[in-house]
Amino acid sequence: MEQENIETINTGNLLIVDLDGTVRSPRSDNKFIEHPGDQKIIPGAEGAIAYFASVGWKIVAVTNQAGVAAGKKSLTSCVKEQQQTMILLPEIEEVYFCPDFAGKKCFCVTPKEVRDYNKHQLSGSFRKPNPGMLLLVMEIYNPGKIMFVGDRPEDKQAANSASIKFQQADNWRRTYGDF
Ligand SMILES: [Mg+2]
Known part of the structure; x- marks a missing residue:
């Protein structure tokens, strides 16, 4: 019998959510969140x-944050x-964000720490619509089922x-939002 490859043990099912317009919005009239409390x-x-x-x-999140590169907010x-x-x-365990227009940088934020994947081979494809952040999360979690909502x-x-x-955000909120 062939030995199981421990590298490919999956870690369960994974929901990836976009944030702005999917999960959160500014409290102010601003188009984008420019301050953490807004x-x-x-x-x-x-x-x-x-x-x-x-x-x-x-549950993890991925979000384009080129407002950083545009000077609207600091890193x-x-x-x-x-x-x-x-x-x-609190069910969202990690947030991955891409702060630059070229999609070269990706930071992973947890409640307590930040790490970066700027030198990862997927650098250059992190900014959506490129799939780099999704592929990075898949590599890290190696999930069974996976779905992205945006x-x-x-x-x-x-x-x-x-x-x-993929599931459209409004449809996802309507389908499961009463839970
Ligand atoms: Mg969005």
Whole structure:
């Protein structure tokens, strides 16, 4: 009998969510969140996340944050913004964000730390609609089932490029939001 390859043991099911327009929005009239406290959870997102957590799915987020490169927010502020989201929604275990237009950088934020994947071979493809952040998360988690939820065409395109099942955010919030 062939020996099992321990490298490929999967870690369960994984829900990946986009953040802006999918899970959260600014509290202010600004189009984008520019300060960590300027955010609220979109109705239905909390219930939908709670549902997936209750059936044992791990949940992580991926978000383009070129507002950093555009000078709208500092890298430090962007990290705090993601940690604030994880305070509001503790089921989200990690947030991966790409702060540059070239998609070369990717930071992973947890409630307590930050690590970067700027030298990873996927560097250059992190910014959606490129699939780099999704492929990175798949590499790290090696999940069984996987689904990505997002609100924009570039989210769907990234999911297609990564061969991941995609669900539109409004449909996802409507389907699971009452949980
Ligand atoms: Mg979005």
